[in-house]
Amino acid sequence: MKENDSKHRILILGASGFIGNAIYKELCSYFKTFGTYRVPHKIYKDNNHFLQYNVEEDDVYDVLNATKPTIIISALRGDFQAQTIAHQHLSEYVLEHDCKIIFLSSANVFDAYSKYPSYELDKTFSGSIYGHFKIKIENMLLRLPKKKAAIVRLPMVLGAQSPRIKELKQHLADKTAIEIFPNIIMNVTTDSKVTQQIHYMINRNKSGVFHLGSTDLVHHDEYIKDIVNQITTKNGVLYKHVYTTNEDRYLAVLPKFNKLPKHLQVTSLEVLQELNK
Ligand SMILES: NC(=O)c1ccc[n+]([C@@H]2O[C@H](COP(=O)([O-])OP(=O)(O)OC[C@H]3O[C@@H](n4cnc5c(N)ncnc54)[C@H](OP(=O)(O)O)[C@@H]3O)[C@@H](O)[C@H]2O)c1
Numbered sequence: 001m002k003e004n005d006s007k008h009r010i011l012i013l014g015a016s017g018f019i020g021n022a023i024y025k026e027l028c029s030y031f032k033t034f035g036t037y038r039v040p041h042k043i044y045k046d047n048n049h050f051l052q053y054n055v056e057e058d059d060v061y062d063v064l065n066a067t068k069p070t071i072i073i074s075a076l077r078g079d080f081q082a083q084t085i086a087h088q089h090l091s092e093y094v095l096e097h098d099c100k101i102i103f104l105s106s107a108n109v110f111d112a113y114s115k116y117p118s119y120e121l122d123k124t125f126s127g128s129i130y131g132h133f134k135i136k137i138e139n140m141l142l143r144l145p146k147k148k149a150a151i152v153r154l155p156m157v158l159g160a161q162s163p164r165i166k167e168l169k170q171h172l173a174d175k176t177a178i179e180i181f182p183n184i185i186m187n188v189t190t191d192s193k194v195t196q197q198i199h200y201m202i203n204r205n206k207s208g209v210f211h212l213g214s215t216d217l218v219h220h221d222e223y224i225k226d227i228v229n230q231i232t233t234k235n236g237v238l239y240k241h242v243y244t245t246n247e248d249r250y251l252a253v254l255p256k257f258n259k260l261p262k263h264l265q266v267t268s269l270e271v272l273q274e275l276n277k
Helices: 018-027 060-067 080-096 129-142 163-174 191-203 220-231 268-275
Strands: 009-013 032-037 050-052 071-074 100-106 149-154 156-158 178-180 184-186 188-190 208-211 239-241 249-251
Touching: 009 018, 009 060, 018 032, 018 191, 050 060, 060 080, 071 080, 080 100, 080 129, 100 129, 100 191, 129 149, 149 191, 156 163, 156 191, 163 178, 163 220, 178 220, 184 220, 188 191, 188 268, 220 239, 220 268
Parallel strands: 009 032, 009 071, 032 050, 071 100, 100 149, 149 208, 156 188, 178 239, 184 249
Antiparallel strands: none
């Protein structure tokens, strides 16, 4: 379906970021797609589908009025209190218009649970400020009519341009220690898989809670070492082992009720292979 065939107008908040930008690139040839950036940059200033927006200073209504979206994708970072107010305004807009919101949440909404991986209907429970913040926004959006919100819980998202891969490469270049967490069992995904999944959810008009992690689980320390071994063959890489508890802890979002089709699922090995391309 080409842009002109679609009625959707899509607004991506945080479209200059790692995941937001990947989503923008995936959707822009199919839909009328707009995006926001915070830090001024020529490529965005010159693109009239991009608007500058700072959640701490600007009114999100101005962005909504300028773009009139039928789908809002929230891929923002920034001050939590300011983001909470912005999402209250987004909820009001969604309720009053023919519009729905897709919110990028995180496995951290379960970071206080440790003994099992988490599924879509499990009660959220977090021990971190970030997790608490994500839960607050999720609960706000879950009060909207069901068709109007999709909550997308992401595990660690990797990709050639991901901050985590860049950070690993920087540690290798600087010969500084890479932190690994031997007790954490997690799942992973890539930006390219997340963008395909979101595109599918838009086409199929999906709503509800989605767990977009790999179908299998990995130990944090082993997986980071696998990635590092793909980047460098040099010996003597420095690791700092960080033990947060004595027992294994799970930080994993697995699908059970809202499964996507097989071709949109991913394994940790496929993620690793994609990083090696
Ligand atoms: N990456 C992951 O592994 C992961 C995992 C789970 C969930 N998530 C969620 O996915 C979303 C996107 O994450 P990401 O990794 O793509 O983040 P990112 O690369 O840091 O991008 C964040 C985006 O938000 C914008 N932004 C930052 N501060 C802002 C402010 N004060 N006002 C307005 N915009 C602001 C950035 O604009 P500038 O580029 O101009 O600063 C950028 O467009 C976040 O909500 C995050 O919690 C990410």
